[in-house]
Amino acid sequence: MRKTSFVLPALALCCACNLLDDGTSVPGTSIYDENALISLKFSDLSVAQVKGNPYSPIDTNSFILTVTDASGSILYNGEYSKSPESLIVSPGTYNIKAVSENFSQPSFDRPQWGDEQTVVVASGQRVLVELLCRQINCGVKLHVSSDFLTEYPSSALLLKGAEGKLMYSYSERRTAYFLPGVISLVMSTGAKDETLLSRSLGKGEMLMLNINVPSSRQDAAGITISVDTARVFYNETFTIGAQDSKGDTPDNAYTISQAQALAGTRGVWVAGFIVGGDLTKSNINFDGPFKSASNLAIGPRESTITRTSCMSVELKDGFVRDDLNLVAHPDMLGRYVALKGDIDPSYFGLVGLKNVTDYEIL
Numbered sequence: 001m002r003k004t005s006f007v008l009p010a011l012a013l014c015c016a017c018n019l020l021d022d023g024t025s026v027p028g029t030s031i032y033d034e035n036a037l038i039s040l041k042f043s044d045l046s047v048a049q050v051k052g053n054p055y056s057p058i059d060t061n062s063f064i065l066t067v068t069d070a071s072g073s074i075l076y077n078g079e080y081s082k083s084p085e086s087l088i089v090s091p092g093t094y095n096i097k098a099v100s101e102n103f104s105q106p107s108f109d110r111p112q113w114g115d116e117q118t119v120v121v122a123s124g125q126r127v128l129v130e131l132l133c134r135q136i137n138c139g140v141k142l143h144v145s146s147d148f149l150t151e152y153p154s155s156a157l158l159l160k161g162a163e164g165k166l167m168y169s170y171s172e173r174r175t176a177y178f179l180p181g182v183i184s185l186v187m188s189t190g191a192k193d194e195t196l197l198s199r200s201l202g203k204g205e206m207l208m209l210n211i212n213v214p215s216s217r218q219d220a221a222g223i224t225i226s227v228d229t230a231r232v233f234y235n236e237t238f239t240i241g242a243q244d245s246k247g248d249t250p251d252n253a254y255t256i257s258q259a260q261a262l263a264g265t266r267g268v269w270v271a272g273f274i275v276g277g278d279l280t281k282s283n284i285n286f287d288g289p290f291k292s293a294s295n296l297a298i299g300p301r302e303s304t305i306t307r308t309s310c311m312s313v314e315l316k317d318g319f320v321r322d323d324l325n326l327v328a329h330p331d332m333l334g335r336y337v338a339l340k341g342d343i344d345p346s347y348f349g350l351v352g353l354k355n356v357t358d359y360e361i362l
Contacts, residue, residue, distance in 0.1 A: 036121035038094060039086045040065070041257075041300065043132045058113060060133060061301065061336060063098045070094070081273065081302045081336070085309065091123045098131055105164045108174040112137040138201035140183055141175045142168050145212045157211070158186040158193070175206070185209065250338035250360040256300045256311055259353070263345035270353055271338040271362060272298030272311065277326040279312050279348040288333065293325035295348065302334045312352035313339060320356050336362045 042060045061081035068074050070093040076083055080098055099114030115131040140159055149170050157168045161178040165186070168176065184198040199207055247254045247268030254262065259270040276297040278285035284297045286305050296313040304310060315321035320339075324332055341356035 034123060035088050036091050036123060037086050037126045038067075038089055038096075038119065038121060039126070039128045040080075040083065040096065041128070041130055042080075042098075043130045058100070058133065060098075060131075063100055063114065064102065065096075065098045067097075068095045083301065084303050085301065085306055089121065091121060091125075093118060093120050096129055096131075099136070103137055103177070103179065106159065106161055106166045106176060106178050108166065108172075108176055110137075110177045111135050111139065111175075112177070135204040136180075137177050138180050138183070138203065139175045139177045139206045140185075140201075141206070141208045142172070142185075143208070143210045144168075144170045145210070147213045148211050151213045152187070154189060156188045156190075158188055160184045160186050180205075183207070185211075250340075250362065253338045256298065256309070259311060259343055260351045262343050263351055264343065266342040267340065267357075268343065269338050269340050270298070270311065270343070271336065272300060273302045273304065274324070274326070274332050274335050274337055275299040275302070275304045275310060276333075279350075281349040283307070284310060288326065288330055290326040290330065293321060293327045296324065296326065297350075298337070298339070298353075302336075307350070310350060312347040312350045314341075314344075314347060314352065314354040314356060316356070320359050324359060338362055 061079065063080040065076060065078065065080040065083050066074065067076045067087060069089075075087060075089065075094070095116070095118050097114065097116040099112060101112070103110060103112040112135065113133050114136055115133065116136075117129055117131075119127055119129060121127050142157065142159075144157065157170070158165050159168050159176050159178075160166075161183050162181050163179055166176050178201070180202050182198055182200050185196045187194050187196055197209070201207060246252060246258075247265070247270070250269050250271070253269035253271035256270070256272045259265075259268075262268075274296055276284040276286040276299075277288075277290045277295060278292045279295045279297060284307050286297075294315050296315060297310040298313055299306075299310045315325055323329070324337070326332060338360045339353055339356050340358040341353040344352045344354045346352070347354055
């Protein structure tokens with residue numbers, strides 16, 4: 001295939017997270033005994049894609065991660081993929097926020113995904129925060145009948161939230177997104193604004209409104225509004241006996257943690273960051289320079305430096321080795337790549353990918 005593509009930042013998203021604490025102390029030296037350790041990862045249960053036109057994958061690696069302490073001081077602010085695997089911190093309270101992009105005012109077709117969690121860590125404690133990506137803003141979509149346009153040709157419909165408003169034309173088909181809160185439907189004649197309806201929407205809630213006029217207009221002017229739903233819902237089809245298609249394409253590749261649980265699976269795509277090479281049964285060279293062209297290590301994020309978080313990759317003679325090996329191409333270090341091969345239970349002491357036949361730089 002040898003195709004190279006670039007994943008654009010995902011549509012604006014929202015997130016939630018679960019806190020996992022294994023209760024163990026951080027191993028080692030006095031610096032760990034006096035401090036604490038916060039580790040971060042996205043759950044494999046995170047949303048796989050966002051409905052768009054066409055369908056677009058969510059690239060959690062490009063999410064904006066911000067970690068702040070109780071005083072508001074920033075410990076980290078940048079791309080999730082470039083963040084350290086673990087943060088050594090003083091005991092205390094920390095806020096962790098990861099979003100696909102910043103969202104501060106009403107916009108069309110901009111669902112926001114991400115997560116925000118507050119954690120408290122004690123001296124010598126190791127805490128793992130598992131981010132579960134889901135929508136955190138809310139949306140409203142209108143369906144305006146032709147009768148309404150006939151009766152109110154000089155009026156405009158507005159959707160209004162605390163951060164601003166959007167004009168919703170009668171021909172508009174997009175969904176308007178807002179920060180959670182009270183969203184109002186307003187009819188404006190230019191001379192005055194009349195609030196027709198207000199609803200309080202929470203994170204991930206979607207409201208669809210049908211706007212009509214009564215079929216009989218004998219006594220007075222009027223507008224009817226029917227609410228289809230004020231809750232987010234999912235439409236999913238499951239076919240019994242159908243083969244799982246995960247891992248069948250580069251865009252649908254297994255993550256590192258998913259692949260590590262699938263030893264023995266053959267001919268599938270696995271995606272990760274090239275984080276090192278020169279593998280032995282006990283070590284990975286994460287820094288370079290590199291001496292071996294026959295293997296790689298891939299990890300769940302660009303900053304991975306923990307051996308057990310990685311998968312080993314066999315590079316046999318051929319175009320994959322020619323194009324990816326770190327001896328000839330040290331610039332490939334840190335690149336996000338999908339590889340097609342067989343998942344082996346032990347290659348250099350790690351779950352590995354062998355017999356690699358194809359790759360794609362994502």
